[in-house]
Amino acid sequence: VSSSGSWLFCTYSVWDKLGRFTAYLAYAGSVQVGTQSGIDECKHQFAWDRWNCPDSATQLKGLRRATRETSFVHAISAAGVMYTLTRNCSLGDLDNCGCDVSNNGKIGGRGWLWGGCSDNVDFGETVSKQYVDAQETGQDSRAAVNLHNNEAGRLAVKATMKRVCRCHGMSESCSVKTCWMQLSDFRDVGNYLKNKHNQAQKLDTDKKRMRAGNSADNRGAILDALRSIAPTELIYLEDSPDYCRRNSSMGLYGTEGRECLTSCRRLCQECGLGVEEGRVEVVSSCNCKFHWCCQVNCDRCTQVVVRHTCARRDGNDDSGFRRRHRGHKS
Ligand SMILES: *[C@@H]1O[C@H](CO)[C@@H](O)[C@H](O)[C@H]1NC(C)=O
Numbered sequence: 001v002s003s004s005g006s007w008l009f010c011t012y013s014v015w016d017k018l019g020r021f022t023a024y025l026a027y028a029g030s031v032q033v034g035t036q037s038g039i040d041e042c043k044h045q046f047a048w049d050r051w052n053c054p055d056s057a058t059q060l061k062g063l064r065r066a067t068r069e070t071s072f073v074h075a076i077s078a079a080g081v082m083y084t085l086t087r088n089c090s091l092g093d094l095d096n097c098g099c100d101v102s103n104n105g106k107i108g109g110r111g112w113l114w115g116g117c118s119d120n121v122d123f124g125e126t127v128s129k130q131y132v133d134a135q136e137t138g139q140d141s142r143a144a145v146n147l148h149n150n151e152a153g154r155l156a157v158k159a160t161m162k163r164v165c166r167c168h169g170m171s172e173s174c175s176v177k178t179c180w181m182q183l184s185d186f187r188d189v190g191n192y193l194k195n196k197h198n199q200a201q202k203l204d205t206d207k208k209r210m211r212a213g214n215s216a217d218n219r220g221a222i223l224d225a226l227r228s229i230a231p232t233e234l235i236y237l238e239d240s241p242d243y244c245r246r247n248s249s250m251g252l253y254g255t256e257g258r259e260c261l262t263s264c265r266r267l268c269q270e271c272g273l274g275v276e277e278g279r280v281e282v283v284s285s286c287n288c289k290f291h292w293c294c295q296v297n298c299d300r301c302t303q304v305v306v307r308h309t310c311a312r313r314d315g316n317d318d319s320g321f322r323r324r325h326r327g328h329k330s
């Protein structure tokens with residue numbers, strides 16, 4: 001540091017921002033965990049679909065398109081962050097937030113009162129907006145669509161919450177009942193959003209206005225179109241590319257080589273590929289015996305399991321166990 005003046009300036013500006021900065025750091029780790037749980041759920045939900053949530057699709061900043069699938073990625077990521085932060089809050093992981101007890105003691109409905117620890121979704125929602133929506137720096141139509149889908153993801157967390165009750169009174173006679181709102185399993189949020197993905201709507205914009213206008217005009221046209229769609233619904237702008245085919249410039253792997261179970265028709269045959277049956281040896285523990293106390297001894301067993309994969313029909317890699325299955329039922 002060249003002079004005490006600049007050193008002072010430096011410490012002052014750090015001091016000013018210290019509060020915000022430490023808050024930022026405190027949540028950043030949870031935001032990362034939440035984003036990852038969204039991505040993991042995406043991979044689970046799409047494991048047997050042509051598009052299987054590849055890593056190339058989940059780099060939020062790299063999503064230059066606004067397809068039905070990217071709408072899901074945005075929604076589940078925003079939901080994952082909100083969900084994780086809400087959980088953190090209820091578990092007392094964070095200094096400055098806790099359960100939502102604002103209604104406790106009030107009558108909630110016939111025969112029950114609010115009580116206990118309601119999950120503080122408002123807190124999770126606020127942090128998710130601050131971190132996830134902040135990635136959308138563009139002013140274009142895609143940014144507007146992405147923000148809508150982020151919001152739809154957060155609404156899914158709220159829509160899947162459950163009311164949980166406990167009985168009180170003489171020997172739990174339930175003369176008094178208290179209830180609170182609790183997050184569902186994140187799997188339920190994933191299932192809910194997968195359904196929204198199936199029903200996603202293509203945003204119908206005024207094409208003439210879009211073509212003639214500048215980008216501000218485009219955004220105006222998008223915002224008009226958005227007004228007609230419920231905030232809970234996923235929306236997209238562009239039709240999905242052909243997920244059957246590999247296209248490395250778009251980060252798409254195609255379905256060749258994918259394993260299929262009940263999805264062979266969709267993954268292989270409808271993509272012009274054959275279904276190949278292969279046998280693989282799987283080693284696992286078996287015949288385990290418990291010896292008092294406390295030891296478990298197991299044998300190692302090998303089991304041959306049949307796997308089906310999508311393969312090009314005119315390939316010439318038949319070997320050993322492999323057999324071609326044309327017209328294999330899905
Ligand atoms: C929030 O929860 C996640 C997942 O349960 C955990 O990994 C993370 O460490 C928690 N954050 C804090 C600040 O404790």
Ligand SMILES: *[C@@H]1O[C@H](CO)[C@@H](O)[C@H](O)[C@H]1NC(C)=O
Binds near residue numbers: 247
């Ligand atoms: C990959 O996608 C781009 C953009 O849609 C398209 O122009 C190109 O032809 C595709 N390449 C292949 C090999 O399909």
